[in-house]
Amino acid sequence: MPKAYVFTRNGGPEAEALVDRDTPVPGPGELLVAVRAAGVNPVDWKLRAGYTRPGSEPLPFPTVFGSEAAGVVVATGPGVGTFAVGDEVFGSVLTGGYAEYTLLPVAVTAHKPAGLSFADAAVLPVAAATAYDGVSQLGLAPGATLLITGAGGGVGAAAVQLARHAGVHVIGAASPAKKEFVESLGAVHVASGAGLADRVRAAAPDGIDAVFDLVGGDTLREAARLLADPATLISAGGKPLAEELGGAPVERARTAAVLAELADLVASGVLRTHVTRTFPLAGAGEALRAVESGHALGKTVIEVTA
Known part of the structure; x- marks a missing residue:
């Protein structure tokens, strides 16, 4: 079964685990993506610690870490527009980014330019x-x-x-x-x-x-x-x-158009992502510790083996 890095309850690092989970099934307007890279952000460990976004429902346990990812589309739900199996994409995730497979909503997903690495694309949505x-x-x-x-x-x-x-x-x-x-x-x-x-x-x-x-x-x-x-x-x-x-x-737009513009800025050299550290999925805990310390430079990424 596919692997995912989760937290099983609110708390500290002791609540984290690498587990097997069923492959998600895409619904209307959703893409099933084989993850190649996922960005690590402070909100990831804060959610584990018990922070809740204003107006949001309590998280179910286990919850897969991660809010952003890049990868390859392996299946599509109805109404996905110009996206197709085999497309390289990046965006905000529905079912966690620290995983071998996740779901992306097309409303906040963009095509990855050929000249942009999965690691660089994965850190743009947040x-x-x-x-x-x-x-x-x-x-x-x-x-x-x-x-x-x-x-x-x-x-x-x-x-x-x-x-x-x-x-x-x-x-x-x-x-x-x-x-x-x-x-x-x-x-x-x-x-x-x-x-x-x-x-x-x-x-x-x-x-x-x-x-x-x-x-x-x-x-x-x-x-x-x-x-x-x-x-x-x-x-x-x-x-x-x-x-x-x-x-x-900050008023968040959360649109595919913003993601596409950011990808173009990176591809053209205007914006550098400054991915400074990468970890395998099995090292997700170490990646979280690096960000949770508050001393990380630039961006930290989890890379998932194809």
């Missing part, structure tokens, strides 16, 4: 798409200055590159250990932590025009103080607090 939606939401003009907190992570790295591509000057807040990485993306690095506002003022003496927050908490509060207009604050790291401070959460 982090890169969140970055794309946030930068689009702010709509800053060329020459504007944007502060991105958490600039060394998966969403932050993509957001820096997309904003720079739009002609925006970027201040990237991240740990000192990530300074070289953040600067390689085209941002001016400032160290995160207490005193952030003073360091940002020193790096941008003319002020900043917007904040794209990916951290929340005290970092978000300090960053908000730098803005003359709180409406130019958006957050994917502390959504309720952002609203309390006069800003807004």
